[in-house]
Amino acid sequence: MxxxxxxxxxxxxxxxxxxxxxxxxxxxxxxxxxxxxxxxxATDPGSVKDFAAWSKxxxxxxxxxxxxxGVFKFVLRKR
Amino acid sequence: MLExxxxxxxxxxxxxxxxxxTAHEKLVIFAWSGDLDRVWPTLILAxxxxxxxxxxxxxxxxxxxxxxxxxxxRITGKNMMQKMLAVMNRGGIDYxxxxxxxxxxxGSGMMKVLAKQHQVASPAELLASAIELGVKLIPCQMTMDLxxxxxxxxxxxxxxxxGAMTAMLDAKDAVTLFI
Numbered sequence: 001m002x003x004x005x006x007x008x009x010x011x012x013x014x015x016x017x018x019x020x021x022x023x024x025x026x027x028x029x030x031x032x033x034x035x036x037x038x039x040x041x042a043t044d045p046g047s048v049k050d051f052a053a054w055s056k057x058x059x060x061x062x063x064x065x066x067x068x069x070g071v072f073k074f075v076l077r078k079r
Numbered sequence: 080m081l082e083x084x085x086x087x088x089x090x091x092x093x094x095x096x097x098x099x100x101t102a103h104e105k106l107v108i109f110a111w112s113g114d115l116d117r118v119w120p121t122l123i124l125a126x127x128x129x130x131x132x133x134x135x136x137x138x139x140x141x142x143x144x145x146x147x148x149x150x151x152x153r154i155t156g157k158n159m160m161q162k163m164l165a166v167m168n169r170g171g172i173d174y175x176x177x178x179x180x181x182x183x184x185x186g187s188g189m190m191k192v193l194a195k196q197h198q199v200a201s202p203a204e205l206l207a208s209a210i211e212l213g214v215k216l217i218p219c220q221m222t223m224d225l226x227x228x229x230x231x232x233x234x235x236x237x238x239x240x241x242g243a244m245t246a247m248l249d250a251k252d253a254v255t256l257f258i
Binding site for chain 1: 123124126127129130131132133197198199200205208210212
């Protein structure tokens with residue numbers, strides 16, 4: 001990960017299948033405080049839509065959703 | 080890629096914190112089957128709902144109750160018929176059978192191997208996650224009496240046994256599924 005300065009929490013759910021990426025982000029979010037950023041990396045193609053849906057359901061903003069070489073990256077901000 | 084999640088205009092996405100109870104924020108699943116291919120999606124949906132902040136309840140009734148039987152309770156029941164039932168219908172989350180292609184255990188065995196290969200969480204892992212996420216798992220009292228099961232036969236982390244009315248009360252204003 002090429003990442004600068006500001007601390008961004010990390011969550012690696014590569015390899016995990018539905019519904020575990022969502023279960024893991026829900027758990028991880030509980031540890032954060034409002035405004036915190038978290039970057040998730042996943043390989044489940046279904047997670048692209050699922051993270052967008054989870055963001056809408058929970059109000060945690062999805063700032064970025066991208067894919068590089070079969071790895072999906074999501075950046076979320078805790079509400 | 081994300082535009083598919085847009086809802087029609089008449090249903091603006093509420094900020095989850097202010098969402099009123101008119102929006103479905105509850106999920107109640109009536110789990111009546113002990114089949115692997117029903118229990119699995121039941122637990123996937125329950126954990127997902129809980130992870131998205133929905134108050135989630137699963138009411139386990141009839142064959143659906145057996146996945147909640149503890150690992151170390153091989154024979155349950157008080158009388159001969161209930162005990163024979165337990166012999167022929169082994170309880171426990173690790174002993175679920177497929178509704179088709181079971182092939183005397185080969186089917187569910189192969190499914191477990193495939194799940195492991197593809198890192199799909201097992202029913203046992205999902206059940207543990209459900210408990211951790213605060214999903215209310217309610218065993219049906221009537222089924223317990225019928226099948227001769229006691230709370231000591233069931234896993235920890237679940238609710239007190241209750242009747243249909245308790246599940247129905249939770250089901251008010253909830254998304255309900257019968258799996």
